[in-house]
Amino acid sequence: MRSFSEMLAYMEENGVNLLEAILENEAAELECSTDHVLQGMADRLETMRRSMDDGTRKEMHPKIVELDAPKMRRYRMERDPLSGSISARASEIALSISTCNSSMGRVVAAPTAGSCGMLPGVLFSWEEHQNPEGNLLSEGLTVAAFIGQIIAERATLAGAEGGCQAECGAAGAMAAGALVWMEGGSADQVFQAAALTLKSILGLVCDPVAGLVEVPCIKRNGMLVSLAFMAADMALAGIRSVIPVDEVVDSLYEVGRSLPPSLRETGRGGVAATSTGKAIAAKLRESAPSLEG
Amino acid sequence: MSLMEIIGPVMIGPSSSHTAGAAKLGNVARRLWGGDIKEATLYLRGSFAATYWGHGTDRALVGGLMGWHPDDDRIPKAFEIASESGMIYHFKEEFVDGAHPNSVRFVLSDGDRTMEMVGASIGGGSVRIQEIDGFPVDIDGELPTLVIFHRDKPGVMASITSELFRMKLNIAQMTLKRKARGKDAMVFIEMDGALDEESLKSLEGFHHAYTRMFLLPPAREEIE
Numbered sequence: 001m002r003s004f005s006e007m008l009a010y011m012e013e014n015g016v017n018l019l020e021a022i023l024e025n026e027a028a029e030l031e032c033s034t035d036h037v038l039q040g041m042a043d044r045l046e047t048m049r050r051s052m053d054d055g056t057r058k059e060m061h062p063k064i065v066e067l068d069a070p071k072m073r074r075y076r077m078e079r080d081p082l083s084g085s086i087s088a089r090a091s092e093i094a095l096s097i098s099t100c101n102s103s104m105g106r107v108v109a110a111p112t113a114g115s116c117g118m119l120p121g122v123l124f125s126w127e128e129h130q131n132p133e134g135n136l137l138s139e140g141l142t143v144a145a146f147i148g149q150i151i152a153e154r155a156t157l158a159g160a161e162g163g164c165q166a167e168c169g170a171a172g173a174m175a176a177g178a179l180v181w182m183e184g185g186s187a188d189q190v191f192q193a194a195a196l197t198l199k200s201i202l203g204l205v206c207d208p209v210a211g212l213v214e215v216p217c218i219k220r221n222g223m224l225v226s227l228a229f230m231a232a233d234m235a236l237a238g239i240r241s242v243i244p245v246d247e248v249v250d251s252l253y254e255v256g257r258s259l260p261p262s263l264r265e266t267g268r269g270g271v272a273a274t275s276t277g278k279a280i281a282a283k284l285r286e287s288a289p290s291l292e293g
Numbered sequence: 294m295s296l297m298e299i300i301g302p303v304m305i306g307p308s309s310s311h312t313a314g315a316a317k318l319g320n321v322a323r324r325l326w327g328g329d330i331k332e333a334t335l336y337l338r339g340s341f342a343a344t345y346w347g348h349g350t351d352r353a354l355v356g357g358l359m360g361w362h363p364d365d366d367r368i369p370k371a372f373e374i375a376s377e378s379g380m381i382y383h384f385k386e387e388f389v390d391g392a393h394p395n396s397v398r399f400v401l402s403d404g405d406r407t408m409e410m411v412g413a414s415i416g417g418g419s420v421r422i423q424e425i426d427g428f429p430v431d432i433d434g435e436l437p438t439l440v441i442f443h444r445d446k447p448g449v450m451a452s453i454t455s456e457l458f459r460m461k462l463n464i465a466q467m468t469l470k471r472k473a474r475g476k477d478a479m480v481f482i483e484m485d486g487a488l489d490e491e492s493l494k495s496l497e498g499f500h501h502a503y504t505r506m507f508l509l510p511p512a513r514e515e516i517e
Contacts (some may be wrong), residue, residue, distance in 0.1 A: 022296075026295065026296050029295070030295060037296065040296070040297050041296065041297075041300065042300060044297070044300045044303070047303050059403075063347060067395070076505050097402075100306065101306030101307050102306060102307045103306070103307075104305055104306055104307065104312070104349050104352075104368060104369040105305070105306060106303065106304070106305055106328060106364055106366060107303075107304065107306050108300060108301060108302075109300075109301060109303075109304060109306075109309050109313075109417075109418070110299075110300050110301075111299050111300070112309060112417075113304065113306050113307060113308055113309045113313070114307075114308075116306070119300075125451055141300060142296065144300070145296040145297075145299045145300045146296065148299035148300070149294060149296065149299050151294050152299065157417075157418070158416055159298075160416070201389075210344075210347060211340075211343070211344045211347065212307065212308040212344070212347040212348070213306065213308055213348075214307075224317075243394065249377075267344075284346075284347060287343075288347070289345035290386045291337060291345075291384055291385055291386040292383070292386070
């Protein structure tokens with residue numbers, strides 16, 4: 001499937017809901033059962049769950065940043081976070097999992113390693129808040145994966161190709177869609193949430209300091225989770241994107257292509273090119289063992 | 294891309310291209326080699342050479358050479374475990390015109406034989422094997438693959454394919470290349486099914502025109 005509009009047409013034609021349509025299509029493509037597809041998503045969710053607290057462990061050693069997830073945990077225990085308790089918890093989980101990734105821990109790339117904290121952050125904080133019944137979380141992840149599929153098909157999920165909008169931006173759109181589905185929204189509202197998210201991160205650059213997945217990546221994961229909640233709220237409130245979601249994805253690709261190479265995962269632009277960014281990179285280069293020529 | 298590819302792979306961080314892809318390349322090299330590796334020299338190219346340390350590319354490559362997969366928790370400790378097991382490894386940098394920015398050349402040896410393999414990490418944890426013993430190839434390492442070096446002469450391909458037919462193995466993709474007429478040639482055959490040990494032996498003794506043969510067995514069955 002190449003577009004969200006194609007999906008809406010398929011649903012209407014076959015009289016199925018969004019989840020059923022996604023599962024049917026994937027099962028047909030892979031020649032397996034729909035149960036098998038959903039089980040695969042449930043397995044991924046459990047792997048994510050296991051890495052949830054890894055980034056708060058003392059043996060985690062990112063090369064540049066400190067462990068930030070415990071700070072967010074203490075803060076939200078002490079007072080009501082301004083951004084809301086669910087957002088703050090999502091941020092804590094996202095920081096933790098992204099830190100785990102930077103420290104050579106095990107993660108699920110969702111859709112990429114650089115954006116691996118966002119979906120688990122949003123999904124598990126929502127779960128703690130809403131106490132859902134059944135396997136609603138696996139369903140949400142399936143819907144998220146479908147949104148990622150369309151972005152991969154029409155645009156890209158690689159920072160080197162499309163900037164961070166294609167990684168953390170895509171993860172945010174996927175998470176927003178999952179939230180709308182889990183809250184009982186319609187397929188159209190799911191897609192509106194994805195469109196609203198992507199429109200507000202359009203142009204986000206990929207500018208890793210020293211080329212490492214740490215600065216600004218980890219905190220960007222911890223920050224952009226909040227966007228998913230707002231997009232879901234707006235979509236559930238009935239707010240619609242004037243530009244249809246398929247066209248928004250196309251524009252993401254166009255914007256990505258027009259970003260100069262320095263802003264596409266080369267570590268040569270954005271915050272990586274600041275004096276502090278360059279100093280960190282130089283210091284790290286010194287501490288790396290040298291290769292024989 | 295499948296839904297499992299979008300939400301995946303499960304991997305040791307931090308980078309799908311520089312860590313997960315590197316582990317996979319090492320793993321493919323080991324499978325092609327066909328056993329424990331005594332000594333390996335790894336020539337890093339491009340971005341692999343520039344940022345290997347920060348991404349753990351070196352540890353992932355060594356872990357892969359020990360047969361580990363990209364989600365193996367032991368990758369951060371790959372050097373320590375390799376040293377304990379007696380595997381010797383060296384890292385070097387090399388500059389090759391037109392090389393893929395994330396690529397590496399492996400030279401594996403055990404005293405009796407050597408093998409050289411060039412592979413690239415092409416993004417999202419996927420890899421391409423680009424060269425085996427100086428011959429250009431294009432193998433993604435997902436399917437069982439037979440690599441046969443032989444002397445260019447009539448009937449070699451027919452003998453290989455008829456043997457595969459006898460084993461009821463379907464060929465997914467096949468490429469034949471030669472250096473010059475009547476000289477060294479090489480074929481790589483990606484198959485839907487795996488050869489078992491016995492079939493491999495029968496193929497080994499099958500034709501005197503073979504000089505060398507490698508089998509890339511399938512990776513482990515995916516956990517999912």
